[in-house]
Amino acid sequence: xxxxxxxxxxxxxxxxxxxxxxxxxxxxxxxxxxxxxxxxxxxxxxxxxxxxxxxxxxxxxxxxxxxxxxxxxxxxxxxxxxxxxxxxxxxxxxxxxxxxxxxxxxxxx
Amino acid sequence: xxxxxxxxxxxxxxxxxxxxxxxxxxxxxxxxxxxxxxxxxxxxxxxxxxxxxxxxxxxxxxxxxxxxxxxxxxxxxxxxxxxxxxxxxxxxxxxxxxxxxxxxxxxxxxxxxxxxxxxx
Numbered sequence: 001x002x003x004x005x006x007x008x009x010x011x012x013x014x015x016x017x018x019x020x021x022x023x024x025x026x027x028x029x030x031x032x033x034x035x036x037x038x039x040x041x042x043x044x045x046x047x048x049x050x051x052x053x054x055x056x057x058x059x060x061x062x063x064x065x066x067x068x069x070x071x072x073x074x075x076x077x078x079x080x081x082x083x084x085x086x087x088x089x090x091x092x093x094x095x096x097x098x099x100x101x102x103x104x105x106x107x108x109x
Numbered sequence: 110x111x112x113x114x115x116x117x118x119x120x121x122x123x124x125x126x127x128x129x130x131x132x133x134x135x136x137x138x139x140x141x142x143x144x145x146x147x148x149x150x151x152x153x154x155x156x157x158x159x160x161x162x163x164x165x166x167x168x169x170x171x172x173x174x175x176x177x178x179x180x181x182x183x184x185x186x187x188x189x190x191x192x193x194x195x196x197x198x199x200x201x202x203x204x205x206x207x208x209x210x211x212x213x214x215x216x217x218x219x220x221x222x223x224x225x226x227x228x229x
Contacts, residue, residue, distance in 0.1 A: 032214075034213065034214035034215070036213070036214070036215040036216070038156075038216070045205055045219040045220065045221055045222050046156065046205075046216070046219055047219075048215055048216060048217050051210065051213040051214075051215035051217070052213040052214075052215065055213060057217065089155065089156050091156075091158075091215075091216070093214040096169050097158070097169060097170075097171060097172065098146075098158040098161075098169075098214070099158065100155060100156045100157065100158060101155070102155045103155045103156070
């Protein structure tokens with residue numbers, strides 16, 4: 001069982017927006033602004049999409065955005081594209097350790 | 110551009126020690142404010158953080174693995190390493206090394222991953 005809770009799946013049509021939630025506790029997501037999100041394509045290493053709750057690294061499309069409220073962080077993908085189909089993992093610093101969510105498989109229908 | 114590459118045996122016998130090395134190229138492992146970390150992923154499952162090391166020697170391990178894990182760094186070789194003792198089939202996974210940006214605590218560069226199978 002993962003420390004952070006994500007829905008196992010999410011879906012949307014091209015052009016739509018989808019939001020993936022990541023629920024932790026007051027010891028991880030709620031305590032620190034060190035929530036990151038990763039995109040993993042099948043057979044590939046994860047790729048950093050969002051750091052520090054809402055920072056987008058260079059090269060990541062601005063369709064990807066992050067936010068946090070209390071113990072829940074969220075990743076929103078706007079203007080869905082077929083290449084966004086992947087599994088997304090959230091991650092949080094938790095005071096001398098790091099915890100991941102179980103992953104959300106995003107399907108672009 | 111910084112790249113990470115894992116290396117080590119793909120097959121380890123139960124009860125033995127798994128040893129992997131991550132070679133950093135494109136920059137000195139000692140430059141900048143970074144941690145160096147290991148993450149693993151069993152087939153069809155999610156990511157599991159194992160631990161990390163700062164080049165100063167500061168260490169953090171996943172509590173449930175702490176008794177079996179050792180992460181070390183060799184700045185002269187620009188490498189960091191993972192040792193996991195007393196392995197079982199449950200340790201079978203793809204093992205990734207990754208660089209952590211310390212200011213945002215995020216894994217910004219990953220190795221391609223290496224599959225390690227624990228089997229007799």
